[in-house]
Amino acid sequence: MQKYLYLTKIEWASAWVDGGIIPLSMASKYRRMDRDGIYTPDENLIHDSPVDLRALSQFIGERPQVKNITFAGNTLNGVPLPEVRNASFYTEDGLIQSFCNVFDVEIARRFGKEACVRIYDINKLRKYLDKRLGRRSQYGECKYTHDHQRGHFLKSVDDSWQQEYRFFWPDKRDRSISLPSGVAEVIWTAN
Numbered sequence: 001m002q003k004y005l006y007l008t009k010i011e012w013a014s015a016w017v018d019g020g021i022i023p024l025s026m027a028s029k030y031r032r033m034d035r036d037g038i039y040t041p042d043e044n045l046i047h048d049s050p051v052d053l054r055a056l057s058q059f060i061g062e063r064p065q066v067k068n069i070t071f072a073g074n075t076l077n078g079v080p081l082p083e084v085r086n087a088s089f090y091t092e093d094g095l096i097q098s099f100c101n102v103f104d105v106e107i108a109r110r111f112g113k114e115a116c117v118r119i120y121d122i123n124k125l126r127k128y129l130d131k132r133l134g135r136r137s138q139y140g141e142c143k144y145t146h147d148h149q150r151g152h153f154l155k156s157v158d159d160s161w162q163q164e165y166r167f168f169w170p171d172k173r174d175r176s177i178s179l180p181s182g183v184a185e186v187i188w189t190a191n
Contacts, residue, residue: 001121001122001123002118002119002120002121002122003099003100003101003118003119003122003165004099004100004101004102004103004116004117004118004119004187005099005100005116005117005119005184006100006107006108006111006113006115006116007113007114007115007116007117008112008113008114009114009115010114010115010189010190010191012115013115013117013184013186013189015179016117016119016179016183016184017117017181017182017183017184017185017186018181019178019179019180019181019182019183020178020179021176021177021178021179022176022177022178022179023174023175023176024095024096024097024129024133024169024174024175024176024177025095025096025174026044026093026094026095026096026171026173026174027043027044027092027093027094027095027096027152027168028043028044028091028093029174030043030044030096031043031044031045035156035158035159037110037111037112038098038111038112040155040156040158040159042150042155042156044091044092044093044094044152045089045090045091045150045151046088046089046090046091046092046150046151046152047088047089047148047149047150047151048087048088048089048149048151049084049087049088049089049148049149050082050084050087051082051084051087052147052148053066053069053084053087053089054089054148055082056071056081056082056084064089064090065089065090065091066087066088066089066090067088067090068086068087068088069084069086069087069088069089070084070085070086070087071083071084071087072084072085092152092170093170093171093172094152094168094169094170094171095133095167095168095169095171095174095175096152096166096167096168096169097129097166097167098162098164098165098166099119099122099164099165099166100162100163100164100165101141101163101164101165102163103116103118103187103188105188107161107162107163108188108190110161111162113190114189114190114191115186115188115189115190116186116187116188116189117184117185117186117187118184118185118187119183119184120182120183120184120185122165125183126139126167128179128180129167129177130169132177132178133169133171133175133177135169135170137167137168137169138152138153138167138168138169139165139166139167139168140153140165140166141153141164141165142154142155142159142162142164142165142166143155144156144157144159144160145157152166152168153166153168
């Protein structure tokens with residue numbers, strides 16, 4: 001299964017084609033207040049709840065970090081509050097490597113990238129990286145939603161243009177991995 005990787009600098013393609021060191025960054029690196037290219041305000045946010053938990057901020061705090069919370073049978077001035085069972089709202093960091101399901105020059109430009117490589121076999125690459133990192137990744141296509149829910153593979157519909165496929169490994173720090181040659185081929189450069 002082929003995927004595409006847009007690169008900020010043309011020379012970065014060499015590690016993917018000829019072998020070399022690639023960086024794997026923490027998901028939080030891509031979190032910014034403004035949605036712009038590779039940055040999003042809800043990167044590394046886990047929000048799993050039928051109700052937007054931010055609406056309950058006066059009860060659980062402005063920036064809650066809750067897992068599997070149950071909020072049931074409560075009222076405010078006699079008005080029943082929504083029931084929430086086993087809901088979560090927290091940040092979870094880890095290493096990510098993001099790819100795109102398609103090649104599109106407009107996507108590359110929107111990301112602000114100068115090159116694109118085609119990954120020959122994404123599953124083979126994942127297994128290789130898992131072995132080097134000593135842990136199994138979570139992986140798959142991102143889904144996009146209009147509602148409040150978020151996860152490593154569930155993002156805002158505002159990011160749907162990215163058509164993203166990603167790997168995620170829980171971790172505490174950035175890492176660098178040495179790739180063998182022949183992982184990818186260059187299919188586009190801005191020059």
